[in-house]
Every structure is written in C-alpha cells, then in structure tokens.
Amino acid sequence: MARVVGACRTYPCAVVSILFVVFFSLPFSLKAQNSKPHTDRIFVNGIFWTGDDAHPRAEAIAISGDKLLAVGTNQDIRALAAADTAVVDLKGRFVVPGFQDSHLHFPGTSVNSVRLEGIESLDAFQKRLAEFAKTHPSLPWITGGGWGYSAFPNQTVDRKYVDAVISDRPVYVSERDGHMGLANSKALQIAGITRATADPPNGHIMKDANGEPTGELKEAAQELMYSKIPPRSEEETYQTLLQHMDEAAADGLTSVQNATWVPDDQPVFERALAANALKLRFRFAPLILPVDGGAPAHHNLQKPLTADDLKGYKRLRDTFHGPLMKFGSIKGFLDGTVDARTAAMFEPYVGGGTGIPMWEQEDLNKTVALYDKEGFQVMLHAIGDKAINMALNAFEYAAKANGTSGRRHRIEHVEVPLLADLPRFKQLGVIASTQALFASPDATVLQNFAVLLGPERASHADSFKLFDDVGALQVFGSDWGVFDFSPLKGIYTAVTRMTPEGTPPGGWYPEGRISVEAALRHYTRDGAYASFDEEIRGTLTAGKLADFVVLSQNILTIPATDILKTKVLLTVMGGKDTSRDANF
Ligand SMILES: [Zn+2]
Numbered sequence: 001m002a003r004v005v006g007a008c009r010t011y012p013c014a015v016v017s018i019l020f021v022v023f024f025s026l027p028f029s030l031k032a033q034n035s036k037p038h039t040d041r042i043f044v045n046g047i048f049w050t051g052d053d054a055h056p057r058a059e060a061i062a063i064s065g066d067k068l069l070a071v072g073t074n075q076d077i078r079a080l081a082a083a084d085t086a087v088v089d090l091k092g093r094f095v096v097p098g099f100q101d102s103h104l105h106f107p108g109t110s111v112n113s114v115r116l117e118g119i120e121s122l123d124a125f126q127k128r129l130a131e132f133a134k135t136h137p138s139l140p141w142i143t144g145g146g147w148g149y150s151a152f153p154n155q156t157v158d159r160k161y162v163d164a165v166i167s168d169r170p171v172y173v174s175e176r177d178g179h180m181g182l183a184n185s186k187a188l189q190i191a192g193i194t195r196a197t198a199d200p201p202n203g204h205i206m207k208d209a210n211g212e213p214t215g216e217l218k219e220a221a222q223e224l225m226y227s228k229i230p231p232r233s234e235e236e237t238y239q240t241l242l243q244h245m246d247e248a249a250a251d252g253l254t255s256v257q258n259a260t261w262v263p264d265d266q267p268v269f270e271r272a273l274a275a276n277a278l279k280l281r282f283r284f285a286p287l288i289l290p291v292d293g294g295a296p297a298h299h300n301l302q303k304p305l306t307a308d309d310l311k312g313y314k315r316l317r318d319t320f321h322g323p324l325m326k327f328g329s330i331k332g333f334l335d336g337t338v339d340a341r342t343a344a345m346f347e348p349y350v351g352g353g354t355g356i357p358m359w360e361q362e363d364l365n366k367t368v369a370l371y372d373k374e375g376f377q378v379m380l381h382a383i384g385d386k387a388i389n390m391a392l393n394a395f396e397y398a399a400k401a402n403g404t405s406g407r408r409h410r411i412e413h414v415e416v417p418l419l420a421d422l423p424r425f426k427q428l429g430v431i432a433s434t435q436a437l438f439a440s441p442d443a444t445v446l447q448n449f450a451v452l453l454g455p456e457r458a459s460h461a462d463s464f465k466l467f468d469d470v471g472a473l474q475v476f477g478s479d480w481g482v483f484d485f486s487p488l489k490g491i492y493t494a495v496t497r498m499t500p501e502g503t504p505p506g507g508w509y510p511e512g513r514i515s516v517e518a519a520l521r522h523y524t525r526d527g528a529y530a531s532f533d534e535e536i537r538g539t540l541t542a543g544k545l546a547d548f549v550v551l552s553q554n555i556l557t558i559p560a561t562d563i564l565k566t567k568v569l570l571t572v573m574g575g576k577d578t579s580r581d582a583n584f
Contacts, residue, residue: 042061159184344384437493547572
C-alpha cells in the first residue's frame with residue numbers, strides 16, 4: 001500500500017491511490033495472498049547470462065505480465081507453467097539482459113536524409129549524393145551525414161566536391177561526429193556566408209588560401225546553416241522515431257539514454273507513449289543552462305538559466321518517471337572532438353592548437369553545483385584531458401559545496417583522460433560513459449585521430465580497460481545518430497580493438513581490450529545503474545522487468561572474431577516481443 005501511494009508525485013494521483021487502497025485492498029487482500037501470478041510465457045532450454053552475481057547462469061525463465069516471475073532450471077520453470085502458458089524452446093541459444101545504449105540521440109536523422117557512413121573515397125561520396133538527389137527530387141534541401149575526413153583528398157573537405165554533383169539545390173551534410181559539416185555553394189549562398197563573414201563565438205568558418213569559405217563549418221558555425229534548413233514536420237519526426245526504434249530493437253536494444261532533449265520533439269515521444277508504440281525505454285537529458293553571473297562569452301550558445309527553466313526541468317522529472325519515459329539528468333558540453341582539434345587538451349595537438357574549452361572552471365563549478373543541489377544527474381561531454389579534468393573538478397566541487405553524494409554524475413565520451421585523473425572516477429563516484437565503437441581503428445582513427453594526438457596520448461585513448469582497472473563504473477553507448485548502435489558490433493570492438501575486417505591483427509593498442517563479460521555488463525546492468533534503474537532492470541532477476549535478448553550464438557565461448565556473425569534472434573521488452581528474426 002505504502003508503495004502505491006509513495007510512487008505518486010502528484011496530488012490527484014495520491015488521492016486516487018488512497019481511494020483504491022480504501023475500496024479494494026481489504027476484500028482482495030486475502031485472495032492476493034493465496035493466488036499466484038499467472039505464468040504467461042516460459043522460455044526453456046536456453047543458456048542464460050543473467051548479469052546477476054547471485055545467480056549468474058540459468059536455463060529458463062518465466063514471464064508474468066511485464067516482469068520476470070522466475071529465473072532458474074528447466075525443471076523449476078516448467079513447474080510454474082499453467083495449461084495456457086506459452087512455451088518457447090530456445091534450443092540451447094544464448095540469452096542476455098536487454099541491451100542499454102547509455103548515450104545516443106533519438107529520434108535521429110530523418111527518414112528523408114542521405115547516409116554517408118562507411119564511405120572511404122571521394123568517388124563513392126559523390127555517387128551516393130548524386131543518387132540520393134536523383135531519388136529524392138522534391139526535397140528542397142539535401143541533408144544528412146556520417147562522412148569521415150579519410151574519404152577526401154588530403155583529409156580536406158571542400159564544397160567543390162559537392163558542387164560537382166549537386167549545384168541546383170542546397171546541400172549540408174554533417175561529419176560523423178556531428179561537430180562539423182560540409183555545405184555546397186548553394187547552401188552557403190542561402191546562409192549568407194561569404195569571405196566577409198566572421199567566425200561566430202565557439203565556431204569556425206573554414207576558408208581557403210584566398211579567403212573564400214570552403215563550405216566546412218565547425219562547431220557553433222553550423223548554427224548559421226541549421227537556422228536556414230527548414231524544420232521537419234511532426235509527422236516526419238514521428239515516422240523517423242518509429243523506424244529507428246524498429247532498427248534498435250532488431251539490434252537487441254531495450255533501453256536508451258538520450259543525450260539530447262529537444263522541446264519540439266517532446267510531443268512526438270508523448271504520442272508514441274500514449275499509442276503504446278515505444279519499443280525502447282527512454283531517459284532524456286535536457287541541455288544544461290549556465291547559472292547567470294558567470295562569464296557570458298563562454299556561454300554564448302546557451303542562455304542563462306531562469307527560475308522558469310529550472311521549474312520546467314523539475315516538472316519533466318516529476319511527470320515522467322516511469323519505466324518507459326524518464327527524466328532526471330542534464331547534459332552539457334565542455335569541448336568538441338579530437339578529429340576537429342576542438343577537444344580541450346593540456347598539451348597541443350601534433351600540428352598545433354589545444355582545442356576550445358567552452359567553460360571557465362569557476363562558472364562550470366557554480367552551474368554543476370546548482371543542478372547537483374537540485375538532485376539532477378549531470379552528464380558532461382568531455383573528450384580532451386583538459387575538459388575531462390575540468391568535469392571531475394566540477395563534480396568534486398559540487399559534492400563538497402552541497403554535501404551531496406550518490407548523484408552518479410557522468411562524463412560522456414571521456415576519450416583521452418590524464419592517467420593521473422583515472423582514480424578520481426571511483427573516488428568521486430563519477431561514471432565513465434564511453435563509446436565502444438570509437439575504438440574501431442578505421443582509417444579516420446589511424447590517419448587523423450591518432451596522428452593528431454601523437455603516440456603517447458593515442459596509446460591510452462578510448463582504452464576501456466583503464467576505467468575497469470581503476471574500479472570506475474563504465475557504461476557503453478554508441479553516440480548513435482551517425483554511429484551504428486549495434487551492441488554486438490560494440491562488444492566486438494571493445495573485445496578485439498580491430499576493424500570488422502580484422503585489422504590490425506591482434507588489435508590497435510591491444511592492452512585496452514576487455515572481456516566479453518565486462519562488455520556485456522557495460523551494455524546491461526551498468527547502464528541500468530547509470531539511469532537509476534538497477535532495482536527494476538539490467539539483470540535477469542525474478543521481479544525485474546522482462547527485458548532480454550536471444551542471440552544465435554554464445555558470445556562467451558565463440559572466438560571473438562565470430563561475434564560479428566552473431567544474430568539477434570528475438571528482443572523482448574516488458575514481456576513483449578519488439579523484434580523477432582524470421583529464423584527464430
Ligand atoms: Zn552525443
């Protein structure tokens with residue numbers, strides 16, 4: 001009874017609950033004690049990796065409603081079946097808790113956008129663009145992204161490469177990290193960007209030797225273009241959400257933490273929630289707004305926080321706290337990326353520059369302390385060692401100033417930490433939110449990222465083992481939006497540090513590799529902890545939500561190089577199938 005009332009944060013909800021208790025609890029209480037919950041489905045003959053240290057392995061599970069009724073041996077579970085219980089024979093297949101991606105960006109790129117991931121040559125880039133333009137003749141703008149610098153001559157992008165294939169319509173396509181993009185001449189013209197246009201604060205308009213804009217826009221300069229691209233309709237966003245949720249479920253995801261929250265998209269998520277169409281559990285992180293009175297030059301992207309803003313963030317947290325849609329974290333940016341040389345570093349990049357820190361330490365401390373005091377979890381994007389150091393300092397400051405603990409603050413990406421800062425993660429209870437696929441040693445990583453860092457820093461960049469070794473809590477995400485969100489691809493990368501093609505043999509800086517089991521934890525129960533959900537999901541434990549994935553192979557026993565050949569056969573969220581392979 002207490003739990004029902006206690007779960008309500010609104011007055012009407014509490015009143016309804018009390019009435020419910022008064023009218024219904026007495027006559028039903030006796031019955032409830034004697035009746036067993038109905039077993040809707042059982043899954044038997046499986047190999048279960050539960051993630052639960054108390055019972056790490058099992059053969060079978062029973063589901064009642066949206067929860068796991070029991071986890072145990074075939075015999076235990078068969079004994080729970082009623083006459084009408086559905087029985088699924090797993091035939092020895094491998095089952096893990098539903099995957100959680102702890103950092104991505106739904107609803108994602110529109111169903112009407114061009115995808116440029118995996119393209120490794122200028123010719124392929126131009127062909128893809130030309131083909132998309134031809135098959136989408138009525139789109140006024142051509143947008144999308146996912147390209148990497150390695151596809152271009154001398155790792156240098158230029159509008160002329162786009163103009164050559166599309167000159168009659170504006171084109172703006174983002175680099176795969178999303179921190180920069182490439183426009184064609186038509187788009188520059190519409191945005192009014194000329195040789196005379198000055199860099200906006202925190203952004204760069206790249207110009208050639210003659211002072212003409214090349215079409216490459218970095219960081220805040222991208223806003224000049226975004227403000228001209230027509231917004232997509234609500235219906236288009238809804239269709240985009242539905243399509244990407246299907247893809248995520250097919251990859252085995254059941255929970256995600258959205259490192260973004262765009263007020264305009266809120267009605268779309270609410271519509272999906274009301275229609276019972278959510279195939280993923282969402283937790284959203286609205287943007288951090290700085291406490292007023294700091295140095296505004298460093299905050300120019302973000303208006304100062306008002307009392308109304310804070311009220312709004314709290315209202316979202318109070319309104320959406322269910323297992324399908326949740327708020328409670330706040331996301332900020334401290335720097336950019338290594339590839340764009342905008343990640344903030346203590347020592348210069350090879351070739352010069354130390355990146356752009358977006359905050360002064362003192363302003364950051366004040367702002368983080370305010371959200372900490374109000375009970376929010378703060379997620380700070382920090383990639384360079386300087387930015388990571390600043391984030392840790394701010395979390396340390398907030399805990400001391402407020403006397404708080406257990407806020408589970410997080411650093412997002414955390415790619416190039418100072419080795420000396422690593423023990424602070426555990427000491428401060430700060431979560432390392434890393435992206436397994438960032439360690440895939442493709443051409444961009446080897447020819448741009450690693451070269452800019454130099455061998456010493458590159459040797460421990462995206463090294464997931466470092467965080468595990470110091471006992472920090474680490475969660476895996478994809479930064480999807482442009483990167484692939486497949487957890488199996490992430491696990492393969494974290495375990496091998498090789499490309500899908502198996503290069504370099506033995507792995508890129510192989511001392512950073514982790515075990516399959518560690519990778520599974522970062523994709524399941526650690527993710528649940530990072531969203532304050534470890535009591536209700538993250539492991540296959542009786543009483544928790546029935547979120548799990550059936551895989552075609554036991555990835556704990558096959559050679560690591562075969563992980564990519566593994567298929568997700570079935571994804572179940574809250575007891576319901578959200579994706580089922582035709583062969584299952
Ligand atoms: Zn992100």
